[in-house]
Amino acid sequence: MSVDTSPRTTGPSGLGDGPSLKQPSLPRRTGTFTAVAAVLLALGFRALGFGWVPAVFLAWLVVVIVVPLWSTSVEGSRKAIDRLVTILVTSAFALAMVPLAQIMYTVVSNGASVMGIDFFTFSMRNVIGEGGGIYHAIWGTLLITLATTVMSVPIGVFTAIYLVEYGANNRLSGWIRFLVDVMTGIPSIVAGLFAYALFVVFFGPGVRMGFAGAVALAVLMIPVVVRSVEEMLKLVPNELREASYALGVPKWRTIVKVVLPTALAGIVTGVTLAIARVIGETAPLLITVGVSDSVNFNIFDGRMATLPVFAFNSIQSPGFPPGPSIDRAWGAALVLMIIVMLLNLVARLVSYVFSPKGER
Amino acid sequence: MAKSIDVSDLDIYYGDFLAVEGVTIPIRARSVTAFIGPSGCGKSTFLRSLNRMHEVIPGARVEGKVLIDGQDLYGADIDPVAVRRQIGMVFQRPNPFPTMSIYDNVLAGSKLNSKRMKKADADVIVERSLRASNLWVEVKDRLGKPGSSLSGGQQQRLCIARAVAVEPQVLLMDEPCSALDPISTSAIEDLIHELKEQYTIVIVTHNMQQAARVSEETAFFNLAGVGKPGRLVEVGQTTKIFSNPDEEATEAYIQGRFG
Ligand SMILES: Nc1ncnc2c1ncn2[C@@H]1O[C@H](COP(=O)(O)OP(=O)(O)O)[C@@H](O)[C@H]1O
Ligand SMILES: [Mg+2]
Numbered sequence: 001m002s003v004d005t006s007p008r009t010t011g012p013s014g015l016g017d018g019p020s021l022k023q024p025s026l027p028r029r030t031g032t033f034t035a036v037a038a039v040l041l042a043l044g045f046r047a048l049g050f051g052w053v054p055a056v057f058l059a060w061l062v063v064v065i066v067v068p069l070w071s072t073s074v075e076g077s078r079k080a081i082d083r084l085v086t087i088l089v090t091s092a093f094a095l096a097m098v099p100l101a102q103i104m105y106t107v108v109s110n111g112a113s114v115m116g117i118d119f120f121t122f123s124m125r126n127v128i129g130e131g132g133g134i135y136h137a138i139w140g141t142l143l144i145t146l147a148t149t150v151m152s153v154p155i156g157v158f159t160a161i162y163l164v165e166y167g168a169n170n171r172l173s174g175w176i177r178f179l180v181d182v183m184t185g186i187p188s189i190v191a192g193l194f195a196y197a198l199f200v201v202f203f204g205p206g207v208r209m210g211f212a213g214a215v216a217l218a219v220l221m222i223p224v225v226v227r228s229v230e231e232m233l234k235l236v237p238n239e240l241r242e243a244s245y246a247l248g249v250p251k252w253r254t255i256v257k258v259v260l261p262t263a264l265a266g267i268v269t270g271v272t273l274a275i276a277r278v279i280g281e282t283a284p285l286l287i288t289v290g291v292s293d294s295v296n297f298n299i300f301d302g303r304m305a306t307l308p309v310f311a312f313n314s315i316q317s318p319g320f321p322p323g324p325s326i327d328r329a330w331g332a333a334l335v336l337m338i339i340v341m342l343l344n345l346v347a348r349l350v351s352y353v354f355s356p357k358g359e360r
Numbered sequence: 361m362a363k364s365i366d367v368s369d370l371d372i373y374y375g376d377f378l379a380v381e382g383v384t385i386p387i388r389a390r391s392v393t394a395f396i397g398p399s400g401c402g403k404s405t406f407l408r409s410l411n412r413m414h415e416v417i418p419g420a421r422v423e424g425k426v427l428i429d430g431q432d433l434y435g436a437d438i439d440p441v442a443v444r445r446q447i448g449m450v451f452q453r454p455n456p457f458p459t460m461s462i463y464d465n466v467l468a469g470s471k472l473n474s475k476r477m478k479k480a481d482a483d484v485i486v487e488r489s490l491r492a493s494n495l496w497v498e499v500k501d502r503l504g505k506p507g508s509s510l511s512g513g514q515q516q517r518l519c520i521a522r523a524v525a526v527e528p529q530v531l532l533m534d535e536p537c538s539a540l541d542p543i544s545t546s547a548i549e550d551l552i553h554e555l556k557e558q559y560t561i562v563i564v565t566h567n568m569q570q571a572a573r574v575s576e577e578t579a580f581f582n583l584a585g586v587g588k589p590g591r592l593v594e595v596g597q598t599t600k601i602f603s604n605p606d607e608e609a610t611e612a613y614i615q616g617r618f619g
Contacts, residue, residue, distance in 0.1 A: 168418045239455040243519070245416055247469040247526060248445030257472045261459045 025075050026083075030067075034087070038063045060091060104337075111334030114327045124293040124305070130324040134332050136295040140210065140304040141336070144289065145279050147214035147299055148221055153271055155218075156225025163226070164233040165255055183223035191219040192284025199288070208290040210299030213306070216284035221274050228270025232263040265351035272347035276340045282308040307336045362389040362560040363429045363446070363529040365410060370424035371589075372402065372409050374417065379405045381589040383424075385579055392556050394571035394598065395564045397581030398613070402590030403564045404452075406581070407532050410562065411447035412440040428530075445469075448528035452535040454515035456507030456522070463503040465518055466490060469526035485525055492554065493521040494547045513544025520551065524559075531555065533563040537570065549574050568614060572602050580610045 027033070041059035046052065064087055071080035122133035159176065167173025195216035199207045236259050244254040260267070290303040291313050311332040318325035365387040372380040380402035387393050395403045408414040409422050412433065426433040433443060456465045464471055466486045477485075486503065490496040495517040499510070507518055516536060523531060533552075537545040552561060552574045565571050571578055579595035594607050605611050 237455070239451065239453060240457060242413065242416060243451065243455040243457065243522075244468075244472055246411065246413060246444055246449035246451075247472065247522065248441055248443075249469070249472040250441050253472055253474070258457060258459075262457075 023075065025079065026071060030083075031086070034063055034067055063087060064091075107330065107334050107337055110327070110330035111332075114331035115334070119328075119331055123295050125295075127293070128319065129321065132324075132328065134305075134307065134310060134328065134335060136292065137305040137307045137310040137332060138335065139295060139297065140289070140292075140306040141279065141308075141339070143297065143299050144210045144213050144217065144285070144304065144306060145275060147211060148217040148278060149271070149275055151214065151218040152221040152225050152274065156222050156271075156274075157229050157267070159222075159226045160229035160233055161255060163230050165251070165259070180223045180226045183219070184227065186219065188216075188220055188281050189283040189287075192216045192287040194219060195284065196287050208288065208303045209301060210289055210296070210304045213285045213289035213304070214299065216288050217278040217281055220281065220284070221278045224274040224277055225271060228273065229263075229267050232266035232270060233259060235266065236262045261354070265355040268347050268350045268354065272343050275343060279340060279343075280308050280336055282312050285309050286312065307332045307339075311336070362558060364389040364560065365530065365562075366425075366427040367410075368425045368427075370406070370409065370422060370426060372405050372414060372422045373420065374405075375419035378589045380409075380581075381584070381591050383592045385592055385595050387560065387562060388577065389560045390556060390558070391576040392552060392561045392563060392574050393577045393579060394575035395562065395579050395581060396566070396568065396571050396613070397590070397593075398583065399566075400590070401581045401583045403581050404534050405590070407534055407562060407564055408449075410532055411449055411530070412443050413449060415440065445526060446528050447530040447532060448523035448526060450516070450520050450523050450531065450533040450536045452538055454512060454519050454539070456510070456515050456518050458506065458508045460507055461504050462499050462507050462510070462518060465507040466521050466525050468522050489521040489525040490518075492524050492551065493517040494551055495521055513540045513547075516540060516544065517547065517551075520548070524555065528559070530560040530562070533561065535564050535566060538566060545570070568602075572598060578602070580605070580607070580613060582609055582613070 038059050041062055042056045045055035045058045048055075050058065064084070067087060068080045068084040071083045118131065119133040120138070121135055122131070123136035124132045124134075125136075159180070163173050163176060167176070192213075195212050196207075198215065199209070199212040203209075240258050240262060241254055244258045245251070249257070285306050286309050289306060289309070291309060292303040292305045294305075296302055296304045311329040314325045314329035314332070367387070368384045370380070370383045371378060372383075383406060395407065397403055405414065410426065410433075414420050414422060422434065428443075428447070432438065457468060460468060460471075463486055466489050467477075467482055470477060487496060487500075490499065495514060498514060499505075499518075502509075507515065510518060516539070520533075520536070537548055540548070549570065552563065555561060563571075563574065575598045577595060578598040578601040580593045580601065581590055582593045583590050593609055594601070594605060596606070601610060602614060605614070
């Protein structure tokens with residue numbers, strides 16, 4: 001093959017003297033303009049008397065049809081398809097954000113009114129009507145979730161270690177994986193009934209205690225921890241394990257000192273997501289822990305308040321007048337959301353600190 | 361410190377798949393032995409069976425005898441972990457521990473085994489190992505940086521430093537230069553020359569010149585045929601193998617007529 005170094009123009013097909021590499025294209029900021037135009041169009045349709053939903057839909061329809069057509073006439077079909085798909089993907093994203101934004105807005109706007117020092121420092125003991133707070137429910141949620149985490153994380157992590165490091169692909173690990181998948185699908189009410197039935201065996205009917213709730217939540221949390229930690233451990237390259245073995249390091253030390261630290265950032269994230277999954281559970285706690293107006297720090301004795309159950313109960317039996325109670329329910333929901341958000345922030349911080357050096 | 365290895369009639373399996381068959385080879389102490397041969401003929405497999413890394417793979421096993429200074433490597437009472445402490449290994453792809461600094465990577469052998477060491481002793485070992493692997497000058501001012509911040513060639517030399525830091529008696533190297541530039545390669549070859557004063561070295565390489573440059577003995581592996589297991593064709597003094605091999609196949613391979 002001879003090498004031709006003389007300058008030449010190459011077409012888009014790369015076959016010598018075709019058209020030049022330059023191509024007409026839409027203005028550089030077409031994407032931004034499209035978004036702005038879509039918003040203006042929607043406002044326009046709204047002004048014409050359409051409802052919000054039809055207005056937005058019509059604006060979207062116009063953009064989806066006009067932009068690709070315009071692009072086809074200027075840039076050709078490949079770029080037109082690119083633009084069409086970009087619009088579709090972006091609008092799917094926007095659509096997905098709608099309920100999220102709506103929920104955030106509703107919870108914040110309804111819950112903000114009760115926020116105040118009292119709301120965080122008072123329980124509901126002897127409160128009728130206005131006033132009172134969720135001090136007792138915050139503690140209940142934190143203590144029960146902590147107990148759940150303390151139970152679930154070791155069991156989940158050890159199970160995942162067995163599956164990845166020891167089970168290879170043997171039959172037992174196949175069964176464990178299957179059962180964990182089944183457990184992932186257990187409805188939370190079933191977990192609650194299970195924990196209640198279990199504690200009735202030991203403490204008699206009518207038993208209520210925070211620990212029973214923690215057991216119910218652990219049933220829900222363990223499979224999530226197992227699956228996410230398993231994925232994280234699988235991501236650790238085998239070469240690192242072999243490097244460690246080749247230095248004369250036994251397997252268990254290799255797992256403790258090489259595999260787990262390498263996967264730590266992911267494990268922390270997985271555990272946080274698992275906590276977020278169970279911290280808002282209501283039904284199992286209603287059955288096992290019950291409802292309470294007062295502070296109870298002992299998870300092994302008696303009823304405890306928790307944020308989700310508190311919110312449920314405040315809506316369910318608000319008393320009279322119902323207003324203050326319903327406000328408190330929103331307040332509890334907002335606090336729950338803030339706790340989950342803080343958890344995520346902490347997890348990000350932890351995984352940043354522990355992420356393998358050099359990959360930051 | 362160095363030890364000799366005597367392999368007799370070794371068959372190596374992955375599950376039911378016989379990968380390497382009937383290898384008999386003496387490996388002298390304090391010398392460099394090179395393994396050459398086409399891809400897939402079982403050089404890596406055989407190398408890994410010399411420090412019991414082969415059995416790390418599920419289902420993998422060997423049949424036959426490997427004697428290290430007269431001790432049966434696969435004897436019932438032999439602890440593979442102890443074996444690997446004495447027979448170090450450098451892999452084809454550099455694999456420093458990403459969670460550790462350069463300093464800790466060099467000391468990984470003792471750190472991972474939770475051996476306590478005075479800071480002064482540790483410093484001495486780190487400097488000696490990094491000097492041995494020709495890396496000291498390049499990294500001495502950034503020992504606290506992560507091992508993965510180095511270039512590929514530097515990472516490989518870091519892995520060699522890590523392997524020599526535990527003072528093994530034998531060093532196995534599986535194509536240590538295949539991913540490296542010529543300058544790093546020659547640094548590693550210099551290193552091999554220095555190390556063979558103290559260690560028994562076995563190196564797998566695809567580079568004929570490299571085998572000729574660094575080794576005293578050369579072993580040529582080949583597949584017995586398509587779908588058949590790999591086997592040792594011949595082993596002898598490097599000068600002889602490269603100038604006047606006994607087997608026709610060896611000559612053909614070295615002259616680049618196949619493989
Ligand atoms: N982990 C493994 N599992 C099963 N077969 C393997 C594995 N590793 C290598 N083999 C097989 O063993 C044979 C020898 O491979 P290898 O030792 O890597 O050859 P070389 O290093 O000489 O290129 C090949 O047929 C390869 O497919
Ligand atoms: Mg190989």
